[in-house]
Amino acid sequence: MLHMLSSILQRLHYETTCAANGLEGVNALKGQSFDFILCDIRMPKMDGMQFLRQARQFNTEATVIMMSAYGTTDTALAAMRAGAYDYISKPFKTDEIELTLRKAEEREALRRDNRKLRHRLASLEENHTFGRMIARSASMLEVFDLSVKVAPHPTTVLITGESGTGKELIARGIHQMSSRSAGEFVAINCGGIPASLIESELFGYTKGSFTGADSHHQGLFATAHGGTILLDEIGELPVPSQVKLLRVLQEGEIQPIGATHPRKIDVRVLAATSRNLEERIDSGRFRQDLYYRLNVVHIHLPPLRERTEDIPLLSDLFIKRYATRGDSEVSRIAPATMALLLNHSWPGNVRELENVIERAVILADNDDILLPSHLPDSLRCRVDTAPSIAPDGSLSIKNAQKSMESSLIKRALQITEGNKTKAAELLEISYPSLLSKIKEYRLTKK
Structure with a gap:
């Protein structure tokens, strides 16, 4: 079987290394890296499932394809759960091996593209700084x-x-x-x-x-x-x-x-x-x-009131700074708390926001989340003096509610740069409910 597979793969222009059992396979992983691993289920000294578990300890990124003449659905599912990419039942044809490997190559290409994209996004995040800002x-x-x-x-x-x-x-x-x-x-x-x-x-x-x-x-x-x-x-x-x-x-x-x-x-x-x-x-x-x-x-x-999309980012930065400095457990902000921060006019701008977060981290004590009760009264008790009315000037509660919901959803989508999952968390509604309201109000991120 080793000789046959090696011949097939070499004809398909792959470089191969052969191991007679799972233990030899583990030793091979110690000395070099591989793009793909074809592994039998039943082998002497160490079977395929044991090999799969040990291979993951080497943090190998190789795509593993399991093979067996005793294939069952349960065996295949167990192999997938253990980290295998695919499962082939013996006996198999040369075309089947080639097709499986080509699919695995496409998967690897997608993974590489995904890594590049993550690096680019990380680079963009880094470029969103200037000095200490x-x-x-x-x-x-x-x-x-x-x-x-x-x-x-x-x-x-x-x-x-x-x-x-x-x-x-x-x-x-x-x-x-x-x-x-x-x-x-x-x-x-x-x-x-x-x-x-x-x-x-x-x-x-x-x-x-x-x-x-x-x-x-x-x-x-x-x-x-x-x-x-x-x-x-x-x-x-x-x-x-x-x-x-x-x-x-x-x-x-x-x-x-x-x-x-x-x-x-x-x-x-x-x-x-x-x-x-x-x-x-x-x-x-x-x-x-x-x-x-x-x-x-x-x-x-x-001023900060004209760039409210920076408030969540700055808040997270200040939480990390003062939680580390004060050995605090705080790591996140409750959606209701963030809503209050976004609704504040911030006459003292970023300096005021930093002071508010520092105070909140201290008051949070052993909590891991900042709650509205941790904010100053000036933020929690702020009430808009102008009554909300419907766009047509009427006092219809139903129409005014729709207008208010539409406005809040627009703002949440703007702040989260169109991320509907984060917008739903910010609005404290379910994701399906947000999608329904976006469709109802015909909203798009602007």
């Missing part, structure tokens, strides 16, 4: 893409967005992806330093230049030499300091307080603000020429 919304992926493009260039960048959207994280990511990543990244909040001290902090001073200047101080621009400086809340910078900053951007030099000569400086400047600088220009609180120097590339971070 993660997102899946189209608006944030555009932000990541623009940040990646601008990172290698020395140009100034103006980063805008509400408080808590991650402006400093974007700046740090730009620095890390630039040729200056080995240099210092210095961040300063222009609104957190008194106006009388801001220039000395930024540009430094010489010993004796003013009362209390007992030693030389190089300033943050000098500290960031060869690296990057982030001027956070640039809109709060006093107008006199804006004049000096403009000179730094134009001439590439600083002049410490009390110094008689300017000093050349090599620093990339990034600026961030939650203010509307154009309004501050109109009111005379920000120089227009400085605005144009800073706004070479403008990156705007959308």
Whole structure:
């Protein structure tokens, strides 16, 4: 039988290795890998079922085809359960062997394609990050893409967005992806330093230049030499300091307080603000020429309420972070809890979401799931002030209910990127029920 099979397979252009029994087959697996294994059920020393169980201990990905002249349905099913791909009854014809192997090859091709697809999806997931930030919304992926493009260039960048959207994280990511990543990244909040001290902090001073200047101080621009400086809340910078900053951007030099000569400086400047600088220009609180120097590339971070599809992703990230840090059992979020998170307006944006998740993980104690009771009252007790009415303006409860269901399903499909199983979990309805409602309301993912 071994000689016959080996001859048949070699004529079909397969390379073969023969083993007289199950024990020899196991030893063969220790030294090399195989694409396919044809194995008899009845063999001396170790039968086919024992071989199949031991072969799986080697984590072999070979496709196993069992053979026997004593074939029964029960034997075939037992072999399948143990990991065999197919079962052939003896005696068999050459065509039957070839057909079975060709089917197995098609299966292997599908498995390879599936692995490639998983790798591609994993790669896409990795590309949905920038620095320490993660997102899946189209608006944030555009932000990541623009940040990646601008990172290698020395140009100034103006980063805008509400408080808590991650402006400093974007700046740090730009620095890390630039040729200056080995240099210092210095961040300063222009609104957190008194106006009388801001220039000395930024540009430094010489010993004796003013009362209390007992030693030389190089300033943050000098500290960031060869690296990057982030001027956070640039809109709060006093107008006199804006004049000096403009000179730094134009001439590439600083002049410490009390110094008689300017000093050349090599620093990339990034600026961030939650203010509307154009309004501050109109009111005379920000120089227009400085605005144009800073706004070479403008990156705007959308608020969290405009990218709710990122909330589940960010929530999972924060759960892992704080569960690990606090040795907590929490690993998931109840659908009702996620619904509350998605319904919140998040005035504090990602920073607020992170704080809410950290608090919830602490309150969850030994639970493995975050429940609505673990959230702050402001999220659990929020009620829409506007009454829900039917699209035709009537007060029909039946029509309003249909309108509400349709709206919620649309939002769930958008958040889950069309994944109906996850959408059903989010909506807390069965999968068949969701399919029925999608058909009833003629909904598609948009």
